[in-house]
Amino acid sequence: GAGVSQSPSNKVTEKGKDVELRCDPISGHTALYWYRQRLGQGLEFLIYFQGNSAPDKSGLPSDRFSAERTGESVSTLTIQRTQQEDSAVYLCASSPHVNADTQYFGPGTRLTVL
Amino acid sequence: SQQGEEDPQALSIQEGENATMNCSYKTSINNLQWYRQNSGRGLVHLILIRSNEREKHSGRLRVTLDTSKKSSSLLITASRAADTASYFCATDEGGSRLTFGEGTQLTVNP
Known part of the structure; x- marks a missing residue:
């Protein structure tokens, strides 16, 4: 079956604009995760969803970042008033449930804020 | 902040040689996982090695875990040019998130 998909694959925006990043998890996976990866660095956890609920939002770097999930499926990560330091690859992953051993990653969205 | 720290940050070897990467972490874990990333995109x-395991094999991969030293190693034997990638360790501390290290960039020269 299909893996995790993300769109767009690349996004270039101007400082101050809002952006929306989309993640389509593997069908039937109830857990969904967002990570950020700055150039040359490891992944930073942002937020996870169990179903449509986000029990842990502690990784969101500021109140400019928000995420939602609907229908226990697609998730959208929104960054408002983008800043240059938001430039990174945003990776989404899903797993059958929150305590599953393995997370399955999408290809990521490369965000560049000019 | 990242819990895991990998070393070396970069490793360059010849095809056929073995590659060893190390990972250290700070807190108690349920398991430790290794991921591969090509070209800075999907992992x-x-x-995966659980906290009560000491060694695990999968094909050309061998992982060890020393919980007393809070460290793990990933060995890739008989490396190939196609193994060129970044390798990350990630720890599961029993919550919902994985905590990733900074990664090791492996280059295998033909």
Whole structure:
């Protein structure tokens, strides 16, 4: 079956604009995760969803970042008033449930804020 | 902040040689996982070792875990040019998130 998909694959925006990043998890996976990866660095956890609920939002770097999930499926990560330091690859992953051993990653969205 | 720290940050070897990467972490864990990333995009799960295991094999991969030293190593034997990638360790502390290290960039020269 299909893996995790993300769109767009690349996004270039101007400082101050809002952006929306989309993640389509593997069908039937109830857990969904967002990570950020700055150039040359490891992944930073942002937020996870169990179903449509986000029990842990502690990784969101500021109140400019928000995420939602609907229908226990697609998730959208929104960054408002983008800043240059938001430039990174945003990776989404899903797993059958929150305590599953393995997370399955999408290809990521490369965000560049000019 | 990242819990895991990998070393070396970069490793360059010849095809056929073995590659060893190390990972250290700070807190108690349920398991430790290794992922591979090509060209800075999606990650692929390689292998998982649980906290009560000391060694695990999968094909050309061998992972060890020393919980007393809070460290793990990933050995890739008989490396191939196609193994060129970044390798990350990630720890599961029993919550919902994985905590990733900074990664080791492996280059295998033909």
